[in-house]
Amino acid sequence: MSTLPAVVRTVTELRAFISDQRNLGHSIGLVPTMGALHHGHLSLVDVISQHVDTPIVSIFVNPTQFGEGEDFSEYPRTEQADLEKLATTNTALVYAPSVEEMYPNGDVTTVTVDQITEMFEGTERPGHFAGVATVVSKLLLQCMPNVAIFGEKDFQQLAVIKRFVKDLHIPVNVIGGPIIREADGLAASSRNVYLNATERKTAGQLNVILKNMIKSVRDGEPIKQAENKTTQQLLDAGFSSVDYVSVVEPETLKPMEELAMPARLVAVARIGKVRLLDNMPIE
Incomplete structure (x- = not known):
C-alpha cells in the first residue's frame, strides 16, 4: 500500500515545508482543490509534475464561493479517501487548512474582478467569483508556487484567475489542465x-x-x-x-x-x- 502524503493545516507549517524545498533548489507546484477528488484532479497532479519538482495539493471547501441555496453544507468531504488517491500520485504535501485558518477573525479583504465575471457563472451565481478570487489569491500568496494548475472544465474560473494574477503581478505561472471525461464523454466532476x-x-x-x-x-x-x-x-x-x-x-x-x-x-x-x-x- 502506498504511503499517504503528509498533511499540514496551517500557513506556518506550509511555509516551513516550502522553505525547506526551496533550500534544496526545488520548484513548487500548487493544485488547489475542494477535495472529493476524482481522476480529473489526479490528472492535474500528473500534469503539474511535468513542470515542477514538488507538487502540493490543497484541499479546502471554500465557503465564500457558495451562494445562498447552494450545497456548501452538503458538499462531499472525503479527506481520508482523497489522501489514499493522492498516494498514487507524486503529491509531496497536502495543505488542508480550516476555515478559521483561511479566514481569521477580522478578515475583511475581498478580491473582485470586473468585466469577465459579469456574465455566465457570474450572473448565475452572484458573488461566486469574488469568493474564488479571494481564496485563490490567499492560496497563491501562502504557497508562492512557481506553477499553479486549474482544470479547464471550469473555463470561466480559469480565465478569471489568469486575469487577476496578471493584474496583481502575482509571480506564478497559471496553467490549465485538460478536461477529463468519463467513457461517455461527460466531464468528470x-x-x-x-x-x-x-x-x-x-x-x-x-x-x-x-x-x-x-x-x-x-x-x-x-x-x-x-x-x-x-x-x-x-x-x-x-x-x-x-x-x-x-x-x-x-x-x-x-x-x-x-x-x-x-x-x-x-x-x-x-x-x-x-x-x-x-x-x-x-x-
Whole structure:
C-alpha cells in the first residue's frame, strides 16, 4: 500500500515545508482543490509534475464561493479517501487548512474582478467569483508556487484567475489542465455522484449535443441560431433547464456573433439540482 502524503493545516507549517524545498533548489507546484477528488484532479497532479519538482495539493471547501441555496453544507468531504488517491500520485504535501485558518477573525479583504465575471457563472451565481478570487489569491500568496494548475472544465474560473494574477503581478505561472471525461464523454466532476442512474444517462448527452453544435457552427450555421437550437435539443434530451449555451472569445469570454478563431463553446445545463458545466474549443 502506498504511503499517504503528509498533511499540514496551517500557513506556518506550509511555509516551513516550502522553505525547506526551496533550500534544496526545488520548484513548487500548487493544485488547489475542494477535495472529493476524482481522476480529473489526479490528472492535474500528473500534469503539474511535468513542470515542477514538488507538487502540493490543497484541499479546502471554500465557503465564500457558495451562494445562498447552494450545497456548501452538503458538499462531499472525503479527506481520508482523497489522501489514499493522492498516494498514487507524486503529491509531496497536502495543505488542508480550516476555515478559521483561511479566514481569521477580522478578515475583511475581498478580491473582485470586473468585466469577465459579469456574465455566465457570474450572473448565475452572484458573488461566486469574488469568493474564488479571494481564496485563490490567499492560496497563491501562502504557497508562492512557481506553477499553479486549474482544470479547464471550469473555463470561466480559469480565465478569471489568469486575469487577476496578471493584474496583481502575482509571480506564478497559471496553467490549465485538460478536461477529463468519463467513457461517455461527460466531464468528470465531484457533483456527478449526485446523479441517479436515469439522470446520469441523460448527462452523457451533454457533450454529444455540444459537439454537434460545433460542427453546425463550423459548417456556417449562424451562432445565435445554433445556440437556440442546442438549448432546445438539451431540453428535449431530458435536461431540466439550460443556464446558457454560448460561443465566446476565450480570454474575455465576450459572446461572439460571428465565428472567429480561436473560439470556445461554454455551456451549463441542469438535471434536477445538479449543474453540469462543459466547454469545448472550436478549432
